[in-house]
Amino acid sequence: MIPLERHERILEHLNAHRFLNVEQANALLGASAATIRRDFSDLANKGLAQRTRGGLRRLEQVEDGALPYAFRAGRFATEKAAIAQAAMGLLTPGNVVFVDGGTTTQQIARYIPDFPLTLITNSLRLAAALGEQHAQSGNLHVVLSGGTLHPEAGLLVGPQCTRTLSEYRADWAFISPGGIDIHGIYNTNEDAAASERVMMAQAAKVAVLADPGKLNRASMCRVSGLDLVDTLITARTLGGGPLQDALIEAAVELHPAGMK
Amino acid sequence: MIPLERHERILEHLNAHRFLNVEQANALLGASAATIRRDFSDLANKGLAQRTRGGLRRLEQVEDGALPYAFRAGRFATEKAAIAQAAMGLLTPGNVVFVDGGTTTQQIARYIPDFPLTLITNSLRLAAALGEQHAQSGNLHVVLSGGTLHPEAGLLVGPQCTRTLSEYRADWAFISPGGIDIHGIYNTNEDAAASERVMMAQAAKVAVLADPGKLNRASMCRVSGLDLVDTLITARTLGGGPLQDALIEAAVELHPAGMK
DNA sequence: GCTTAATTGCTCAATTTCGCTTATTATAAG
DNA sequence: CTTATAATAAGCGAAATTGAGCAATTAAGC
Numbered sequence: 001m002i003p004l005e006r007h008e009r010i011l012e013h014l015n016a017h018r019f020l021n022v023e024q025a026n027a028l029l030g031a032s033a034a035t036i037r038r039d040f041s042d043l044a045n046k047g048l049a050q051r052t053r054g055g056l057r058r059l060e061q062v063e064d065g066a067l068p069y070a071f072r073a074g075r076f077a078t079e080k081a082a083i084a085q086a087a088m089g090l091l092t093p094g095n096v097v098f099v100d101g102g103t104t105t106q107q108i109a110r111y112i113p114d115f116p117l118t119l120i121t122n123s124l125r126l127a128a129a130l131g132e133q134h135a136q137s138g139n140l141h142v143v144l145s146g147g148t149l150h151p152e153a154g155l156l157v158g159p160q161c162t163r164t165l166s167e168y169r170a171d172w173a174f175i176s177p178g179g180i181d182i183h184g185i186y187n188t189n190e191d192a193a194a195s196e197r198v199m200m201a202q203a204a205k206v207a208v209l210a211d212p213g214k215l216n217r218a219s220m221c222r223v224s225g226l227d228l229v230d231t232l233i234t235a236r237t238l239g240g241g242p243l244q245d246a247l248i249e250a251a252v253e254l255h256p257a258g259m260k
Numbered sequence: 261m262i263p264l265e266r267h268e269r270i271l272e273h274l275n276a277h278r279f280l281n282v283e284q285a286n287a288l289l290g291a292s293a294a295t296i297r298r299d300f301s302d303l304a305n306k307g308l309a310q311r312t313r314g315g316l317r318r319l320e321q322v323e324d325g326a327l328p329y330a331f332r333a334g335r336f337a338t339e340k341a342a343i344a345q346a347a348m349g350l351l352t353p354g355n356v357v358f359v360d361g362g363t364t365t366q367q368i369a370r371y372i373p374d375f376p377l378t379l380i381t382n383s384l385r386l387a388a389a390l391g392e393q394h395a396q397s398g399n400l401h402v403v404l405s406g407g408t409l410h411p412e413a414g415l416l417v418g419p420q421c422t423r424t425l426s427e428y429r430a431d432w433a434f435i436s437p438g439g440i441d442i443h444g445i446y447n448t449n450e451d452a453a454a455s456e457r458v459m460m461a462q463a464a465k466v467a468v469l470a471d472p473g474k475l476n477r478a479s480m481c482r483v484s485g486l487d488l489v490d491t492l493i494t495a496r497t498l499g500g501g502p503l504q505d506a507l508i509e510a511a512v513e514l515h516p517a518g519m520k
Numbered sequence: 521g522c523t524t525a526a527t528t529g530c531t532c533a534a535t536t537t538c539g540c541t542t543a544t545t546a547t548a549a550g
Numbered sequence: 551c552t553t554a555t556a557a558t559a560a561g562c563g564a565a566a567t568t569g570a571g572c573a574a575t576t577a578a579g580c
Contacts (some may be wrong), residue, residue: 003527019265032529036570050262054538128388131411144384144416146406146424151391156404160424162301167420191562238487247570263537282557291540297558313546313557527576536564545558550551 021055079235086257098199102176157191173203179217184245186219193221226250283316340497346517358459362436417451433463439477442506448481453481486510
C-alpha cells in the first residue's frame with residue numbers, strides 16, 4: 001500500500017472517530033507498528049492531526065475543516081516547503097511582509113523565523129495555522145485583511161479586502177500566483193489577482209513563489225508584468241529557455257531553493 | 261485506549277453531568293481504578309476539573325477567560341449548542357447579522373438556516389468553520405473584519421477591526437460576553453469588548469448569548485449596560501433573583517433555549 | 521542495466537504507563 | 551470519642567510506547 005493511501009485512510013478514520021491508536025491502525029492498514037508510528041508522526045508534522053502517546057487525535061475546529069484542502073496542497077509538497085523556507089530566508093528581524101493566499105504560502109507557517117516579524121495576509125488558512133502554531137511566541141504579529149470570504153479558497157476578497165491592504169506598507173510581498181510566463185504572472189481568480197496587485201504596489205520588494213507546476217503557465221487574469229517582480233523563488237534552477245531570458249531581461253533575481 | 265482519549269472523555273462526561281466518580285469512570289473507560297485516579301489527578305493539576313474525594317467535579321466558579329480555548333469550548337457544550345440554535349431562530353431571510361467571537365457563537369456554524377443570510381464576524385474560527393461547512397450553499401455570505409490576530413482566542417482585534425466593523429450595519433448583533441450581571445455585560449478582554457461595543461452600536465437589535473457559567477458573573481471590562489440589550493438567550497429559565505428583576509427592568513426580552 | 525534514494529519491518533534500550541498490593545488518611549456511623 | 555468503611559497515595563513489576571539504528575526490499579532516475 002502506498003504511503004499516501006495509508007495517510008488518507010488514517011485521516012478518514014480520524015474523521016469518523018476521533019482517535020486512532022497504533023493497534024487499530026494496524027488492523028485497518030496491515031502495516032507494521034513502526035510504519036504506523038512513522039505515518040502518525042508525518043501527519044502530525046504536516047499539521048493534519050495531533051500526536052499523542054499511543055495514537056493520533058483529530059484536530060478540532062479550524063483544522064479539521066482544512067483537511068481536503070491540505071491534500072490538494074500535497075502536490076509538489078516538498079518543493080513548496082523548500083520554497084517557503086527559502087522565502088523566509090529573505091527576511092530580517094523587524095520586517096513587515098504581505099503574504100498572499102495559496103498552497104505554497106501556506107507552508108510558510110512551518111518556517112517562521114523566531115525573530116520579531118509582522119505578517120499581513122488575506123488568507124484565512126494561513127492566519128489560522130499561524131495562530132495555532134505560534135500562539136505563545138510573542139515575536140510574531142499577524143494581521144488579517146478584512147473582506148468577504150471566498151469559501152473554496154479560504155481567502156478574503158472584495159473591496160474591503162483591497163482597501164484594508166492598501167492601508168499597510170511592507171518590506172516584502174510574497175506572491176503565490178497561479179502561473180508565470182514570459183509576459184508576467186497570472187491568477188485564476190479575479191478577486192485574488194486584485195489583492196495581489198495591491199500587495200505588490202504597497203511593498204518595497206516583491207518575491208514570487210512558484211513551484212514547478214506554475215512555470216510557463218498562463219491563467220485567466222494577468223496580475224502584472226515581470227518588471228514589478230524583484231525575486232523569483234523556484235524549487236530548482238530554471239535551466240535556460242525563454243522564460244529565464246525574459247526574467248533576466250526584467251532584472252528579476254532568480255533564487256532556486258535548496259532541495260536537500 | 262489512549263491516555264488523552266480517556267482525559268477527553270472524562271471531561272465530556274463532566275460537561276454533561278456535573279460529577280464523575282471512580283466507579284462510573286471505570287465503567288465508562290474500562291481502565292483500572294488506579295489509572296482513573298491518576299487521570300483525575302492529572303486533570304485537576306491542569307486546572308481542568310476539581311478533585312474531590314470519591315471523584316471529580318466540573319469547575320463552575322472559574323472564569324472562562326483564564327482557561328485554554330479548547331477546554332472552554334467543551335464546557336456547557338450542550339447548553340451552548342441549544343443557545344446557538346435558538347439564536348438562529350430569531351433570524352429571517354435576508355438578514356445581516358454581526359456575530360461576536362466566542363465559544364458559544366462558534367456553535368452557530370452548526371445551525372445556519374438555509375435561507376439567504378449575511379454574517380459579519382471578527383472570529384477566525386467561526387469564519388473558517390462556516391467556510392468549510394457552507395462552501396457550496398450559495399445562500400450564506402460571510403464577511404470577516406480586518407485586524408490583528410489575537411492567537412489564543414482566534415479573534416481579530418484592534419483599531420482596524422473596530423473600524424471595519426463600523427462600516428457595516430446589521431439587523432442583529434449576537435454578542436457572547438464573558439459575563440452578565442445586574443449592571444451590564446462584561447468581557448475578559450479589552451480588545452474584544454471594544455469590538456462588541458461597535459457591533460452593538462451598528463445593529464438594529466442586540467441579542468446576548470449566555471450559558472449558565474456566564475450568569476451573575478462580572479469580568480474586568482464592562483462592555484455596556486443592560487439597557488442596550490434587546491434579547492437574552494440562556495439555556496434555562498433564570499428562575500427569579502435580582503438578575504431577572506434587573507433584566508425585566510431594562511425591558512430585556514428573555515429567551516430560554518429549549519433544552520431537550 | 522546500474523546506481524541511488526526511499527520505504528519498510530525489525531530489534532533494542534530508555535522511558536512511560538498500567539494494574540495490583542499495601543499502608544495511610546479521610547469520612548461516616550455508632 | 552471510637553470504630554468501621556471507603557478512598558487515596560505510594561511502591562513495584564509487567565507491559566506498552568517511543569525513537570534510533572540497521573538490513574532488506576522496492577521504486578525511481580540516469
